[in-house]
Amino acid sequence: xxxxxxxxxxxxxxxxxxxxxxxxxxxxxxxxxxxxxxxxxxxxxxxxxxxxxxxxxxxxxxxxxxxxxxxxxxxxxxxxxxxxxxxxxxxxxxxx
Numbered sequence: 001x002x003x004x005x006x007x008x009x010x011x012x013x014x015x016x017x018x019x020x021x022x023x024x025x026x027x028x029x030x031x032x033x034x035x036x037x038x039x040x041x042x043x044x045x046x047x048x049x050x051x052x053x054x055x056x057x058x059x060x061x062x063x064x065x066x067x068x069x070x071x072x073x074x075x076x077x078x079x080x081x082x083x084x085x086x087x088x089x090x091x092x093x094x095x096x
Contacts, residue, residue: 017059017063020059021056021059021060024052024055024056025056027052028049028052028053031045031048031049031052032049035049043093044093046089046090046093047086047087047089047090047093048086050082050083050085050086050089051082051083051086053082054079054080054082054083054086055079057075057076057078057079057082058075058076058079060075061073061074061075061076061078061079062076
């Protein structure tokens with residue numbers, strides 16, 4: 001099956017996005033395991049975990065906003081909530 005140039009670029013960009021999603025997801029899982037094992041030593045990873053999750057949702061929300069408005073805005077709202085959680089987590093670590 002022959003692909004046009006636009007289809008080839010779309011496939012390559014989707015592959016990059018999915019690879020970044022998998023890498024960020026693995027990072028979240030690894031960091032979560034480290035935090036679960038020893039929360040006192042790795043407490044600085046809490047905001048990082050929330051920021052990585054917010055980044056994944058932000059990218060997914062921006063991608064879906066063009067196709068499915070309601071789902072895209074749901075992802076963007078979830079990204080905003082996770083960003084707030086990261087900020088509150090960082091503030092509680094610094095001043096708590």
